[in-house]
Amino acid sequence: MNVCFAPCPVVFDLDGTLIDSAPDIHASVNAVLRLRGVRPLTLDQVRGFIGGGVDLLWRRVIGATALPVEAHRDLVASFMTRYHEATGLTRLYPNAVEALGILADRGYPLGLCTNKPMAPTRAVLEHFGIAGLFGVVIGGDSLPQRKPDPAPLRAAFLALGADPETPRGLYVGDSEFDEECARNAGIPFLLYTRGYRKLPVDRMLHRASFDDFARLPLLVEEAAAVG
Ligand SMILES: O=C(O)COP(=O)(O)O
Numbered sequence: 033m034n035v036c037f038a039p040c041p042v043v044f045d046l047d048g049t050l051i052d053s054a055p056d057i058h059a060s061v062n063a064v065l066r067l068r069g070v071r072p073l074t075l076d077q078v079r080g081f082i083g084g085g086v087d088l089l090w091r092r093v094i095g096a097t098a099l100p101v102e103a104h105r106d107l108v109a110s111f112m113t114r115y116h117e118a119t120g121l122t123r124l125y126p127n128a129v130e131a132l133g134i135l136a137d138r139g140y141p142l143g144l145c146t147n148k149p150m151a152p153t154r155a156v157l158e159h160f161g162i163a164g165l166f167g168v169v170i171g172g173d174s175l176p177q178r179k180p181d182p183a184p185l186r187a188a189f190l191a192l193g194a195d196p197e198t199p200r201g202l203y204v205g206d207s208e209f210d211e212e213c214a215r216n217a218g219i220p221f222l223l224y225t226r227g228y229r230k231l232p233v234d235r236m237l238h239r240a241s242f243d244d245f246a247r248l249p250l251l252v253e254e255a256a257a258v259g
């Protein structure tokens with residue numbers, strides 16, 4: 033059982049969960065492709081490449097274009113110079129900030145565990161004025177491992193004071209990477225269905241799913257009570 037007597041930590045994914053960042057990622061990818069004389073990718077294509085961090089994003093971009101595999105490192109570097117502070121096209125999902133505020137007011141320690149590198153993660157949290165809500169932020173370059181490896185999620189729960197043997201709490205995310213990571217870490221998973229997942233909801237293991245953040249505070253209370 034994973035019952036939380038005191039409010040247990042709730043850790044969030046970022047891209048496709050709290051924010052729709054695909055338009056900024058898409059614009060930065062296409063800026064790099066333009067410099068190389070490569071045809072732009074569609075927003076749907078790029079959205080489908082998000083979830084595993086920038087290295088995987090660019091392996092997928094290379095796979096969809098005629099770019100050489102050897103250019104991967106330079107492409108990632110060129111992308112990061114554009115993307116590290118790109119927030120103009122990014123939007124918070126409706127009611128996400130309100131839900132975070134309600135959970136914080138109720139005493140739930142909040143954390144963030146994303147595969148996005150720390151620099152753009154910090155930039156977007158500052159841009160939306162929500163950095164202070166999170167007791168810990170783990171980015172895609174904070175540890176040698178990335179989701180779906182359980183290490184980043186475990187690190188987030190440890191930083192929020194969870195017991196290392198039997199970490200208690202909930203992970204809220206949108207993608208197959210998050211689901212697998214939660215499963216690997218033994219943490220119940222709450223699935224936001226309007227993000228970037230590719231599988232149908234019923235093919236993903238989750239404690240509960242939701243399509244509106246207005247429902248999240250109640251779902252957290254219910255999931256925390258069941259354990
Ligand atoms: O940057 C990515 O590829 C994914 O980021 P996320 O872990 O916040 O969904």
Ligand SMILES: [Mg+2]
Pocket residue numbers: 045046047048049083205206207210227228
């Ligand atoms: Mg995500």
